[in-house]
Amino acid sequence: MELQKINSPKMIKQLTNKELEILAKDIRKFLIETCAVTGGHIGANLGVVELTLALHKHFDSPTDKLLFDVGHQAYIHKILTGRSDAFHSLRQYKGLCGFPKRNESEHDVWEAGHSSTSLSGAMGMAKARDIMGENYHVVPIIGDGAITGGMALEALNHIGHDQTNMTIILNDNEMSIAPNVGAMHNMFTRLRTNAHYNRFKNDVDGVLSQFPMMRKTADRMKDSVKYFVMDGIFFEELGLQYIGPIDGHSFEELEEAIELSKKTKGPSIIHVITKKGKGFKHAEDDMIGTWHGLGPYKIETGEVIKSESVGKSWGSIISDELLKYASEDRRIVAITPAMPVGSKLTKFQQELPDQFFDVGIAEQHAITMAAGLAAVGMKPFVAIYSTFLQRAYDQLLHDVDRMKLNVIVGIDRAGLVGADGETHQGVFDISIVAGLPNTVIMMPKDAFEAQDLMKTAIEYNEGPIAIRYPRGNSLTSVAQDYVPSRVEIGTWDYIVEDVNSDVTIITYSESMIHMAIEVSQLLKQDNISIDIVNARFIKPIDKTMMQTITRKTKNIVVIEEVIKHGGLGSIVANYIVDHRLSNVLDRIGIDDVYIEHGDVPKLLSDIGISSEQIAAQIKKMMND
Ligand SMILES: Cc1ncc(C[n+]2csc(CCOP(=O)(O)OP(=O)(O)O)c2C)c(N)n1
Ligand SMILES: CC(=O)[C@@H](O)[C@H](O)COP(=O)(O)O
Numbered sequence: 001m002e003l004q005k006i007n008s009p010k011m012i013k014q015l016t017n018k019e020l021e022i023l024a025k026d027i028r029k030f031l032i033e034t035c036a037v038t039g040g041h042i043g044a045n046l047g048v049v050e051l052t053l054a055l056h057k058h059f060d061s062p063t064d065k066l067l068f069d070v071g072h073q074a075y076i077h078k079i080l081t082g083r084s085d086a087f088h089s090l091r092q093y094k095g096l097c098g099f100p101k102r103n104e105s106e107h108d109v110w111e112a113g114h115s116s117t118s119l120s121g122a123m124g125m126a127k128a129r130d131i132m133g134e135n136y137h138v139v140p141i142i143g144d145g146a147i148t149g150g151m152a153l154e155a156l157n158h159i160g161h162d163q164t165n166m167t168i169i170l171n172d173n174e175m176s177i178a179p180n181v182g183a184m185h186n187m188f189t190r191l192r193t194n195a196h197y198n199r200f201k202n203d204v205d206g207v208l209s210q211f212p213m214m215r216k217t218a219d220r221m222k223d224s225v226k227y228f229v230m231d232g233i234f235f236e237e238l239g240l241q242y243i244g245p246i247d248g249h250s251f252e253e254l255e256e257a258i259e260l261s262k263k264t265k266g267p268s269i270i271h272v273i274t275k276k277g278k279g280f281k282h283a284e285d286d287m288i289g290t291w292h293g294l295g296p297y298k299i300e301t302g303e304v305i306k307s308e309s310v311g312k313s314w315g316s317i318i319s320d321e322l323l324k325y326a327s328e329d330r331r332i333v334a335i336t337p338a339m340p341v342g343s344k345l346t347k348f349q350q351e352l353p354d355q356f357f358d359v360g361i362a363e364q365h366a367i368t369m370a371a372g373l374a375a376v377g378m379k380p381f382v383a384i385y386s387t388f389l390q391r392a393y394d395q396l397l398h399d400v401d402r403m404k405l406n407v408i409v410g411i412d413r414a415g416l417v418g419a420d421g422e423t424h425q426g427v428f429d430i431s432i433v434a435g436l437p438n439t440v441i442m443m444p445k446d447a448f449e450a451q452d453l454m455k456t457a458i459e460y461n462e463g464p465i466a467i468r469y470p471r472g473n474s475l476t477s478v479a480q481d482y483v484p485s486r487v488e489i490g491t492w493d494y495i496v497e498d499v500n501s502d503v504t505i506i507t508y509s510e511s512m513i514h515m516a517i518e519v520s521q522l523l524k525q526d527n528i529s530i531d532i533v534n535a536r537f538i539k540p541i542d543k544t545m546m547q548t549i550t551r552k553t554k555n556i557v558v559i560e561e562v563i564k565h566g567g568l569g570s571i572v573a574n575y576i577v578d579h580r581l582s583n584v585l586d587r588i589g590i591d592d593v594y595i596e597h598g599d600v601p602k603l604l605s606d607i608g609i610s611s612e613q614i615a616a617q618i619k620k621m622m623n624d
């Protein structure tokens with residue numbers, strides 16, 4: 001069956017398992033070739049080809065609700081729901097979203113991007129069905145990583161208690177992004193191997209071979225022992241019917257399990273064992289998480305095609321500095337909520353394993369565990385993507401900021417991230433964190449200042465301090481012999497300072513400082529002179545510098561790659577209002593909208609953040 005011809009899952013319902021196997025092969029080939037050009041979450045998707053085909057064969061989407069947790073593994077779902085011809089635009093500007101999207105298809109009943117939401121969403125849909133007296137299946141598909149997220153456990157607690165009809169698919173491939181961690185992961189391993197039970201069973205069978213008359217008793221004994229060693233008991237005790245473990249690449253086993261779950265009253269969980277990256281050797285052999293999600297690659301060699309760049313990745317700049325300080329001080333520890341590879345902490349993990357914690361998909365736990373560490377004199381550094389920090393807002397407020405604990409928060413992927421789109425743009429953290437009374441927020445203008453600000457953070461003992469850094473690489477390469485110096489908290493500096501400047505641009509981050517410099521060069525042609533201030537401390541602002549700025553130029557422009565509401569522009573506006581000043585302030589940033597996927601320069605120009613657009617806005621400001 002040609003993939004381009006599949007415009008509805010109904011088209012696969014008549015296929016035999018043999019035909020489905022052929023289709024699965026075609027889908028794998030299509031995914032490998034497409035993602036080689038577009039990039040994407042190839043590993044996760046190659047692991048769920050048979051599973052997704054079986055779900056669409058044995059359930060009736062969109063009447064039956066399929067909810068993909070995280071949603072990064074929904075490419076096959078999109079192929080089967082008539083979107084294969086759009087895959088060339090996967091994760092590109094105005095192209096196919098890399099996650100389920102309600103406005104793309106009626107089959108995308110649940111959007112995600114952040115982990116561990118599918119069970120709660122499913123519970124909501126199942127309750128609605130029951131209240132309205134309707135009759136359809138609700139089927140959340142959640143991975144062995146995502147199910148360890150706190151929200152998932154909150155939902156299981158409710159689902160089991162209420163005995164609400166639903167079929168939960170646990171897709172267990174032993175991987176989160178990196179190899180999965182935690183006690184639940186160990187439980188799944190036991191489940192997969194039944195090591196305890198198999199050993200016991202073999203021992204009993206061995207003994208029995210001499211006493212065949214005891215076979216019945218022994219079989220009864222084995223069953224009761226199985227009940228105790230089988231960790232399915234975890235789900236059974238929560239009130240779910242545990243089905244499995246089954247081979248997630250066998251259409252026969254999937255069909256049998258799904259049909260059994262349909263007949264089961266109350267909630268059931270089918271434990272599906274899959275291989276992440278299946279059918280593509282480079283991805284199958286990946287044991288660190290490279291092939292979980294990546295940019296374009298060469299199919300034959302598996303070589304990832306990297307973008308040219310002078311500098312190191314921002315994550316490496318920060319984590320190398322952290323490793324330097326932690327190597328000399330055992331009080332310094334690194335915590336990551338399931339992103340060791342993305343946050344460039346694998347070297348730290350290898351060199352200082354006792355000072356490293358991958359807590360799994362558990363942002364709330366990560367932040368509050370850091371509070372516990374700091375409360376007894378340690379210096380924890382939590383590396384957390386801006387977007388995932390949203391998960392731990394109360395922990396930051398209630399457990400860290402309020403107690404003024406010395407926690408360093410490394411806000412990674414700060415700013416627009418591009419291909420991951422709406423659910424991952426790092427544009428809300430300033431509005432969230434700037435509202436906390438005691439937390440300092442910094443962002444370096446280049447790799448050198450990043451080292452200065454890391455030294456500042458390590459030596460800062462007045463409470464929580466956050467350092468923001470973007471996705472991608474710095475434009476500056478770090479000199480090995482550079483000796484970082486501490487920066488006084490709340491101090492800005494002039495990047496460009498003219499005697500008779502007409503306008504002051506206040507901004508922060510390497511990309512926005514470079515943008516401001518381009519703007520000043522454009523405006524020189526119109527005899528408009530610009531001062532540029534590096535607001536490397538977003539909070540607290542530099543009050544002395546603000547006094548200078550507001551006296552020197554009537555016109556002030558704040559440029560930032562975050563939502564305007566609650567950003568630095570708001571803080572500067574508050575300063576002007578609170579001091580009853582008459583300055584004219586333009587705030588350039590993101591209005592109250594979500595920014596979809598695409599390449600960052602294109603997304604920025606849509607927001608009005610390009611040197612030409614800003615120059616035009618300043619010219620208009622001057623003429624108003
Ligand atoms: C709240 C949150 N934290 C972290 C992530 C980053 N993340 C995306 S997928 C993933 C691993 C998910 O593992 P699993 O559920 O087992 O799915 P698999 O990729 O193995 O199919 C992580 C940590 C996220 N999307 N959301
Ligand atoms: C789906 C998910 O949340 C992660 O895979 C995320 O896409 C990783 O982002 P980076 O590629 O920026 O590490």
Ligand SMILES: [Mg+2]
Pocket residue numbers: 143144145171172173174175176180
């Ligand atoms: Mg997994």
